[in-house]
Amino acid sequence: MESTEIRHDRPARRAGGRTSSPRKRVALAAVTTLTLLTSACGGGGGDSAEAAGGAQDANTLPEATTYGEIPNAPKDPAPAEPTDGEVLHPKRELAIHDAVDGTEIARLPVEQISSPTWVPVVKREGDWAQILLPTRPNGATGWIKAGEDAVETAENDYLVNVDREAFTLEILKGGEQIGEWQVGLGKEEHPTPKGRAYIIASIEETVNDYSPIVLPLSSHSSSHKTYGGGPGTVGFHTWPDDSFVGKPSSDGCIRVTQDALDALAELPLGTVVNIQ
DSSP states (O other), rough: OOOOOEEEEEEOOOOOOOBBTTTTTEEEEEEEEEEOOOSSSOOOOOOSOOOOOOOSSSGGGGGGTTBOOOOSSSSSSSSTSSOOSSEEEEEOOEEESSTTTTEEEEOSSSSSSTTEEEEEEEEETEEEEEESSBBBBBEEEEEEEEOOTTTTEEEEEEEEEETTTTTEEEEEEETTTEEEOHHHHHTTSSSOOEEEEEEEOOOEEOSSOOOOOEEEEEEEOSSSSTTTTTOOOOEEEOOOOSSTTTTTEESSSEEEEEHHHHTTTTTBBEEEEEOO
């Protein structure tokens, strides 16, 4: 089926409320008509761009998308913490390394699920940036050369916190809460994965009739290797009624009310989601 892509750009705002330069922009989630997500979240692959040079043939490296798996990727060094808000967009396909000046382990595409790739930075060492990856295993990271010729950079002062015990979701901007809701989470046999994730895309649904938009995250189900035609990607979506609120009711995704989804859909790609 042919997809219709609607792109939106909006300026990233610094923690103090100042808008960054026009060149440093975070793309608002590109809403794409796809048939990849049904009652739980599946996912889509990214589009390849110009390969970054390196010691290994780029075509032999796995692509870092929601369909990918990079078992030898470094683990997230602080999965329960927020980041400092820096997000990056690759100007071309970039090699991902297992350490600063380390071995190439994957490729970071320019797009993910027909949306521009924006990834959170969890650590910096000069021109090198350690980024969260949208692949399996959950919490996978990698290092990229993040010079001005390779990436666009922006500051994202939004943060989403999900409390699995209290069944709550809150959105913070600059450290201040701007909204809080009760949510539904994964059942005991299909738990919503814990850790630090981020919003990778926005999908306009064409299969189900209960959630007009699904927001896939970088994390995956631990109990579903595949789901609904996708790789078991976890995400935010609504439900036909509010019976899910405050309950373990899903196959791993985070079920939210319509007003919560409306607020989440306004967040830029790369927004960190802490699930604890």
